[in-house]
Structure formats: C-alpha cells, structure tokens
Amino acid sequence: MTEVFFYHLQSRPLEAALPQLLEKCLERGWRCAVQTTSSERVDALDQLLWTYDEASFLPHGTDRQPEPARQPILLTTSESNPNEAAVRFLIDSASIPDLSPYERVIHLFDGNDSDAIDQARGAWREARAGGHEVAYWQQGPDGRWQRR
Template structure:
C-alpha cells in the first residue's frame, strides 16, 4: 500500500510548491511522475520547471523528450508510469490511476476551488477504503506545511 499525502494549497500556487516537492524526491533518490489534468497543463508545467529558479536545474521530461525511462521526473496527462516512479504527483484535478504500485502518492489541490476540494475529499475516501496510509497537510502562514490529519 502507498503512503498518500494530500496537500491543500491555500497560500502558494502549485508552480511554487511542486518544484520544491520534486527536489525533495530527487534528494531521496526517488523517481517521480507528475500527472496533470490536461495536456495543456502538462506543457505549461514542463516549461515552468525549466525556468522556476535561476540557480536550480530540475531534470524532467515528457513523452516528447525521448525515452521516458531516462527521466527522473516524468510529466504526463495520462495514467502511464514509463519511468517506473516511486512517487506519483496528481495535480490540476487529475484522475488517479491505481496507487498501489507507488511508494507514495501526492495530491496537490487548490483550496480556493470548491470542486477541487470536493474531488480531493472523494480521493481521500477512495484511498482510505483501499487501505492506503493517508495524511493531510495544509499550508501555514510562514510558507511551510502543518499536518492536520
């Protein structure tokens, strides 16, 4: 069973939070897949991860960038896992695949979008019913994360 984390974005946007979480995965030697809600969002995040910080490089790619197995971070709008990820990120209301093969799954959802919050609650229930270990994190005023459940 996977460890499933829900990150409730209320202060900082996805574009600010996601690179930090991906960097932590790479520091731990984990491979990651980021599943977006649409191909357009996938292309947007692909471009953003190249330029999010001048002094940083976050190795990543999409299906357009050659063999996916060579990508430590793979971006997709589908349920595929061609780089054999340890961690699955689900953003922009992406519909999750089976989470069992992953060590960790991370839902990042916009707390200002009522539909995204409802979907996150539904995914929480499904993950809990599947027997996954679940935690819920909310952004703090200082920019960090506080475990709420």
C-alpha cells in the same frame, strides 16, 4: 501499502509548491511522475521546472519526448508509468485507478476551488477505504507545510 498525501494549497500557488516537493523527492532518490489533465498544463510545467530558480533546475521531460523511461521527473497526462516512478503527483484533479505501483501518491489541490476540495475529499475516502495510509498537509501563512 501506498502512502497517499493530500497537499492543500492556500497561501502559495502550485507553481511555487511543486518544485520544492519534487526537489525533496529527488533528494531521497525517488523518480517522480507528475500527472495533469491537459497537454497545455504539461507544457507550462515543463517550462516552469526549467526556470523556477536561477540557481538550479529539476531534471525532467515529458512523455511526448523520446525515451520517457530515462526521466527522473516525467510530466504526463497518461496513467502509465514508463519511468518507474516511486512517487506520483496528481494535479488539476487528475486520478489513477491503481495506487499499488507507488510508494507515495501526492494530491495537490487548490484550497480556493470548491470542486477541487470536493474531489480531494472523495480521493481521501477512496484511499482510506483501500487501506492506504493517508496524510493531510496544509500550508501555513508563511507557505510552510504543516501536517494535520
């Protein structure tokens, strides 16, 4: 069964948390897909992953570029999985109907947005009802993740 993780963003924004989580996935040899709900957000994330750290970058591309299947990290608004990602990140309340192609699905949600919290709670219930292993991670005051 797919592991479904919920990351409750509180003390640091998505733009600070996402690159770190993607780095950990790549260290494990996992290909990733980051799904959002707008092409503007894809463009913003594309820029972020090139510039978030002066000492490094995350190899990535968008599904609008040639050969999306070759990308270690694919930024998309689509539910498809052309790069055969093992990990699917869902942001901005994005969702996918079938979790089975993934080792892990990660919901990142803004703890200051009541609609995002409600959507995450619904996704939690669906994942548990589907028999998936679920875990909840919350940011501490220092920005470090703590499993609850």
